[in-house]
Amino acid sequence: MTSTSHPDASPRPSRMAVYAGVFDPPTMAHMEIIENALRIFDELTVVVALNPNKAGALFTPEERVQMLDASIGEQMRGRVRVTAYAGLIAPYAETLGACALVxxxxxxxxxxxxxxxxxxxxxxxxxxxxxxxVASRENVYLSSTFVRDWARMGGLIMPGSVPPPVEQALRARFVAPGEPAAEAGGDKRAALTTEP
Structure with a gap:
């Protein structure tokens, strides 16, 4: 049996959701949530939320918007918009015409x-x-705080924890020119004990 649509039926309106977060920096867990949200919604607006209660940001809101935008894969590019906003997210999402928050x-x-x-x-x-x-088992415990703290400990970047544009930004911020970045598990600087 073949399904056909009624000739008078109008196309279903696009369903857009808003995914807000601090994203300092964006992680692979964030990217996975974006991909999963696009399985449910037609479009997604990713909002870098400017949170005055979170002091000591690593990256500026503009840098976070750029990193997120650069991390969006080609298959998602036309369906995802990245912006920044200071204020309550729910009313902002309503003004954008969102049908849900993610x-x-x-x-x-x-x-x-x-x-x-x-x-x-x-x-x-x-x-x-x-x-x-909820992100996959590989990413569910991954957080921006974790990535930030490791990067601050001598440029340590756990493989697969962040998209390539974010890794480049972290390396630029924490690794001295000409010095290779440390990899997780192979750098003595990451040890929590000190030598006598």
């Missing part, structure tokens, strides 16, 4: 915080649901 969730610790955030956003914009997505 959040990435790590096990245990994130659950309570993400549910509280989803309920807060629901109070602001009742018709805007939050979709919580």
């Amino acid at each position: 959040r990435g969730m790590r096990p245990y610790a994130d659950a309570d915080a993400e549910i509280a955030l989803a309920l807060g956003n629901q109070a602001l914009v009742p018709k805007l649901p939050t979709v919580l997505l």
